[in-house]
Amino acid sequence: MDMPEVDVIVVGAGNAATVGALSARENGASVLQLEISPEHYRGGNSAFTGGAWRIVYHGFDDLARLIPDINDHELSNVDVGTYTEEQYYDDVGRLTEYRSDPDLTEILITQSFDAGLWMREKGVRFQLGLGRQAFKVDGKFKFWGGLACHIWGGGKELIKSLGARAAHEQIAILYETPAVALLQGDNGVAGVRVRHKGRLVDLRSKAVVLAAGGFEANTEMRARYLGPGWDLAKVRGSRYNTGQGLRMALDIGAATAGHWSGAHACAWDMNAPPVGDLDVGDRFQKHGYPYGIVVNAKGQRFLDEGADFHSYTYAKYGGEILKQPGMFAWQIFDQKTVHLLRDEYRIPRTTKEKADTLEELAGKLEGVDPRGFLETMRAFNGAPRPDVPFNPNVHDGLRTTGLAIDKTNWAQQFDTPPYEAYGVTTGITFTFGGVKITNSAEIEDTSGMPIPGLFAAGEMVGGLYYHNYASGTGLMAGAVFGRIAGKSAAAYVRMAR
Numbered sequence: 001m002d003m004p005e006v007d008v009i010v011v012g013a014g015n016a017a018t019v020g021a022l023s024a025r026e027n028g029a030s031v032l033q034l035e036i037s038p039e040h041y042r043g044g045n046s047a048f049t050g051g052a053w054r055i056v057y058h059g060f061d062d063l064a065r066l067i068p069d070i071n072d073h074e075l076s077n078v079d080v081g082t083y084t085e086e087q088y089y090d091d092v093g094r095l096t097e098y099r100s101d102p103d104l105t106e107i108l109i110t111q112s113f114d115a116g117l118w119m120r121e122k123g124v125r126f127q128l129g130l131g132r133q134a135f136k137v138d139g140k141f142k143f144w145g146g147l148a149c150h151i152w153g154g155g156k157e158l159i160k161s162l163g164a165r166a167a168h169e170q171i172a173i174l175y176e177t178p179a180v181a182l183l184q185g186d187n188g189v190a191g192v193r194v195r196h197k198g199r200l201v202d203l204r205s206k207a208v209v210l211a212a213g214g215f216e217a218n219t220e221m222r223a224r225y226l227g228p229g230w231d232l233a234k235v236r237g238s239r240y241n242t243g244q245g246l247r248m249a250l251d252i253g254a255a256t257a258g259h260w261s262g263a264h265a266c267a268w269d270m271n272a273p274p275v276g277d278l279d280v281g282d283r284f285q286k287h288g289y290p291y292g293i294v295v296n297a298k299g300q301r302f303l304d305e306g307a308d309f310h311s312y313t314y315a316k317y318g319g320e321i322l323k324q325p326g327m328f329a330w331q332i333f334d335q336k337t338v339h340l341l342r343d344e345y346r347i348p349r350t351t352k353e354k355a356d357t358l359e360e361l362a363g364k365l366e367g368v369d370p371r372g373f374l375e376t377m378r379a380f381n382g383a384p385r386p387d388v389p390f391n392p393n394v395h396d397g398l399r400t401t402g403l404a405i406d407k408t409n410w411a412q413q414f415d416t417p418p419y420e421a422y423g424v425t426t427g428i429t430f431t432f433g434g435v436k437i438t439n440s441a442e443i444e445d446t447s448g449m450p451i452p453g454l455f456a457a458g459e460m461v462g463g464l465y466y467h468n469y470a471s472g473t474g475l476m477a478g479a480v481f482g483r484i485a486g487k488s489a490a491a492y493v494r495m496a497r
């Protein structure tokens, strides 16, 4: 293969990589992207997303800068609230048990709004997340979970817009060209060894940005780092995030950071395919459990479905399902809340049962002990509750007391048939461990020094997530640190000239 040397090679073509490529280009560098997947499967995990976008905003005026085409009718019907820096810090701190790297967290949060404006300038459009993060109560939609803003058209449109902009900026992409190793010279990283059309080829560059995702699609690494059982999880997104980028960096002495035994995983249809299907995107997920209950093979509840809005619990509850016998669960709802279930509950490929009585439903839940299930339902319905109204837009305090595991919000009784049940298992989204980076997205070596010419962004970066995750952070982290990585790589190239 005859390729002229470029300033910066970017490994990957997901959100973080393409943002990195655009940022390097904007800062004067010539850029080449390498992508392992074929073109029709491009976009990595980013293409699978619903586009939730966790951004700081102080009210409607800020959102209007990102969504200028919002109309008056929408405006009069919504209460977007705020999502201030303080709220963002609180969420990240609480969910990560205060382990998140303070520098990276500060950069993520304080640069989030600016990253949104930058993405818009690059052609990405935004919308209100009405169908997913707000319910209509008393004639008005009220947003919860810090996620009023979504990328218009979700991940597919995100990748389309960024890809179009990259093509416009003459950034070449080699598809079906996995990076297999980093080349080193006297002054640091000097390019990437790839496999192209069956041959190993060395592509030279002055700097490299790695944005090749985590190791969620690598069964062996999941078992090794996350622990027993994780090899059996379904992969929600790309089959190509197998940890190769991480391995390449570790092979030349990169330092690791973050929660290597931790991962983002949620409730995912029990009959979903082993890896993601781009036509279905994220809709095998089942995030409506706060308004129902979840039972395991014994028919028993094993978590507090109402601990918080799903945005703050879903990413750790996949790991709870993994611990259950048979690694599956059923989510149960009655007609009082079925209308609150998101679009993902209405796709044709959904594992669903319906019955007019709980006894009839008990016989239909494959793998579940019917007696255990009916006992659970009797106890749940009989548990004392305060006399407060159900309200899905706030923590309503409608909780049970006296159960082995209480449900602490939205705990209505099951009394309005037909009852519906949805079968789920563990779907892994991405892994939390990664490489250690400086505030300029340089990858550090094990002695704490930046490896000259090597940068990282996206899922590959360790230190942001521990134990849990606030939805909509992954794309934002990719945008914020992709932008920094591209800019830093271009600056490094200028200095090296």
Ligand SMILES: Cc1cc2nc3c(=O)[nH]c(=O)nc-3n(C[C@H](O)[C@H](O)[C@H](O)COP(=O)(O)OP(=O)(O)OC[C@H]3O[C@@H](n4cnc5c(N)ncnc54)[C@H](O)[C@@H]3O)c2cc1C
Binding pocket: 011, 012, 013, 014, 015, 016, 017, 034, 035, 036, 037, 042, 043, 044, 045, 046, 047, 048, 049, 050, 051, 052, 053, 054, 177, 178, 179, 180, 211, 212, 213, 214, 236, 237, 238, 240, 241, 242, 243, 244, 245, 281, 282, 429, 430, 457, 458, 459, 460, 471, 472, 473, 474, 475, 476, 478
């Ligand atoms: C179903 C689903 C829904 C999600 N929903 C949201 C959401 O709404 N909001 C949100 O913020 N986050 C969401 N996420 C998380 C989000 O997708 C990730 O955090 C983010 O997209 C990661 O971006 P990235 O660029 O680091 O990785 P990716 O987008 O996965 O890109 C990595 C790229 O590297 C390529 N690659 C891998 N190895 C190599 C190699 N050796 N050589 C060359 N290329 C390679 C891959 O093919 C891929 O294209 C979701 C994830 C999934 C799976």
